[in-house]
Amino acid sequence: MIDYVRGRVAYHTVDTVVVEAAGVGYRLFCANPFQWKEGEEIRIFTHHVVREDAQLLYGFKDAEERDLFRLLLEVSGIGPKVALAVIGAGSPATLVEAVQREDLRFLTKLPGIGKKTAQRIVLDLKDKLEKAGWTRLLAESDLPKEASRPGSPALAEAIEALMALGYNEGEAEAAVRQARDSFEDEEPALDGWIRRALQVSVKG
Incomplete structure (x- = not known):
């Protein structure tokens, strides 16, 4: 399991950032790859997906985003592409608060999320977020x-x-x-x- 990559940003594409570490270029799919500048030394947290036809790395600016991405993948009907779009649509605190309030109106505005999927997010994640200590994130956040x-x-x-x-x-x-x-x-x-x-x- 690759937990994070530390290295220099080599270049971007529309949906990826390539980080060179120890002479190897790692291509990571990101919600916003341009948040990192070319030539910048960064540590980017990762989620590794292994499929029959590919091995893919998804990158996140911090462990909280990565961990929330992983929880979203546990929801039926949500794959890495949709989960990444959801993460990129706002802060983790915003999403966690919406789930805790069972705010389907907010959730259905997220990319790739319809009403049934929003209901599954609430049903599947509300208790998991509570047990995983995400209420602490809300308490520390300055989100309005x-x-x-x-x-x-x-x-x-x-x-x-x-x-x-x-x-x-x-x-x-x-x-x-x-x-x-x-x-x-x-x-x-x-x-x-x-x-x-x-x-x-x-x-x-």
């Missing part, structure tokens, strides 16, 4: 959890609006988090959230 809860619909709607404008889940959450910090004690309407989130994301 209120953004997707009924008590704060403006935050959730702001994230959805940014995603409609082309932001991915992680980018939209980060922009809303920055906007929330800048408002301090204010409680703006939806258009206020969107305007401020756009402003801080452009400045960033």
Whole structure:
């Protein structure tokens, strides 16, 4: 089992990064291979898939992403390609929180996830995530959890609006988090959230 690869980023393709380690180039399928720069020395966590016709490596920036990817593979109907797309759609904390809340509406927005698969994710993973200590990840995360809860619909709607404008889940959450910090004690309407989130994301 290859747990991680440490080496220099040789080059990228659309869905892979090639890391040279000890004279060997390892091609790793990634959700976002361009998060690493060419020539950069990195440690990338891996999941090794062995098939009859191929041996494939999947790469992740940290062990949490890799471990969540592995849990997704245990869900019936989810293969490595869909699991990788789900991981790339947002932070692990976002996905774990959605599963714990049984938020099918959120889960069905993820790439390759329909209603039945979303129900299976909740059924198969909710207890496993709890037992594996993923609640600790949520407690330590600065994710704006209120953004997707009924008590704060403006935050959730702001994230959805940014995603409609082309932001991915992680980018939209980060922009809303920055906007929330800048408002301090204010409680703006939806258009206020969107305007401020756009402003801080452009400045960033």
